[in-house]
Amino acid sequence: MVKHKSPASFPPPPPAQSGGVGKPRTPRNAAVEATLKMPNERDESLDMTPDAPDPVIEQAAVDVARGLQDTSKGAELNRAYKKLK
Secondary structure (H helix, E strand, O other): OOOOOOHOOOOOOOOOOOOOOOOEOOOOOHHHHHHOOOOOHHHOOOOHHOOOOHHHHHHHHHHHHOOOOOOOOHHHHHHHHHHHH
């Protein structure tokens, strides 16, 4: 039979420095937060898109240029969506 520790036998968590209402702030959290970007900064980052184009998209462009039919349902779904508006 396995004995489980009672909650009272766990060691207390280390004290945290106050970081505002309801948010403890430790030096580690402050260092991580300093390196995080705001959403608009992430959107404008150059590293958000890969350097090389996606091979699947390139193949799709070649297929359409060769005259193969686009089998996606984008046009049909767009028409159905506009009809529901």
